Amino acid sequence: MDIKRIKCTISYDGSRFAGYQVQPNERTVQQELEKALARMHKGEEIRVTASGRTDAGVHAMGQVIHFDTPFSIPEERWPAALNSQLPADIAVLRAEEASSSFHARFSALGKEYRYRIYQSPHRSPFKHTYACHCPFELNAEAMQEAGRRLMGTHDFTSFCSAKTEVEDKVRTLTKLEVIKQEEEIELRVAGSGFLYNMVRIIAGTLIEAGRGRMSPGDVEQALKGRNRALAGKTAPAEGLYLWSVDYGN
Amino acid sequence: MDIKRIKCTISYDGSRFAGYQVQPNERTVQQELEKALARMHKGEEIRVTASGRTDAGVHAMGQVIHFDTPFSIPEERWPAALNSQLPADIAVLRAEEASSSFHARFSALGKEYRYRIYQSPHRSPFKHTYACHCPFELNAEAMQEAGRRLMGTHDFTSFCSAKTEVEDKVRTLTKLEVIKQEEEIELRVAGSGFLYNMVRIIAGTLIEAGRGRMSPGDVEQALKGRNRALAGKTAPAEGLYLWSVDYGN
Structure with missing residues (x-):
């Protein structure tokens, strides 16, 4: 057959x-x-x-x-x-x-995730399961500057769940864009691979940067410190979208 | 007190x-x-x-x-x-x-509804309760032209549920815009008052016009005929939004 x-x-x-x-x-x-x-x-x-x-x-x-x-x-x-x-x-x-050699997981060269944040004094009934609600103002430029410090190849120990059992925590981020559209801020994060909760911890950390509670330098220090406690909270699941998977074609 | x-x-x-x-x-x-x-x-x-x-x-x-x-x-x-x-x-x-004389229903001078239609070969998991799915192409210009025939003050017997018991079916439409945005078509319909299912029947009729199954002239004839059977189907509830209520201020 x-x-x-x-x-x-x-x-x-x-x-x-x-x-x-x-x-x-x-x-x-x-x-x-x-x-x-x-x-x-x-x-x-x-x-x-x-x-x-x-x-x-x-x-x-x-x-x-x-x-x-x-x-x-x-x-x-x-x-x-x-x-x-x-x-x-x-x-x-x-x-x-x-072809029979194609494998959805092992053939993947990279992925892009997006994370949606909406800022408004009151929650929106249409967004509560589709975006993370921030009742305070976020500075998108500060978030972009903080994000820039995470680009490239690093040990992302600070940006993955402390329960992660995988040994090698070095990953490469090839894109980290912060895009402001009306009341929403969208993060676009692409890389060769992601650790558990990595995008949500990046989002939670950039939200801290956007509120002015962490400077871009603090975010860089959090990365270098290789300690989950130095980064921001894990942002909620509802803002996260697996956007695309790259198979090199 | x-x-x-x-x-x-x-x-x-x-x-x-x-x-x-x-x-x-x-x-x-x-x-x-x-x-x-x-x-x-x-x-x-x-x-x-x-x-x-x-x-x-x-x-x-x-x-x-x-x-x-x-x-x-x-x-x-x-x-x-x-x-x-x-x-x-x-x-x-x-x-x-x-003021104590304000009444949400009786003080209203008019309302605006919007109706969202999305065209795509396959349904979207994010829109199935938020917009009406049309798997075929719609001609927005033909819809706008058909909509123009409904503007103004008319007896809207053909555009309300046949079960409607209200006697006076004369209503005034002050706005009927057909707006195309990427894969979506949005109808914006404002008027002094609306009969039961009126916006959804207008939407269903304009969808027929957009598919080329009713000409703008057919839509005008449906209005003049004062017979529910002459207009299009009642479009599904999920596309309909009560957008605003006008109290004249």
């Missing part, structure tokens, strides 16, 4: 998911994808592999997954076929046949 | 409400507002009056309500005081003391 590997770019609203990865008794993105595929494959289990997990409440504009199937549906038909089986808060945006 | 009338501008995400008005065993906006006020007033019932109801799934950016209270909180403190008692999908944006 001819097996095809299908690569899909998917988007999901993380508001009502307990994260990407399957967990018992919880609604997760992976579980919904595998349920939809099982329905299409007459109950046969089809395993889905993603570029990486996302936590509860985190959104995705361009998460990438792959799976293997014996079906020979033309690639452009997969999105509609899967979307008809998926709940409304997940959508398959694109699908393509990939 | 000195009783004050408080006018509040509120916003809500209609996605998880069974509409504005209290109904037994349903989660409604009015019920949440009255619960929050009762909590602030030590269990005393405080009745809330809105500019009008909104249906299940319909959103509000600038709904206006009023209530009477014996409290003498400075008006600028009411938003934070109420927001601390309200669920995250309702927010009080502004509050002011109004």
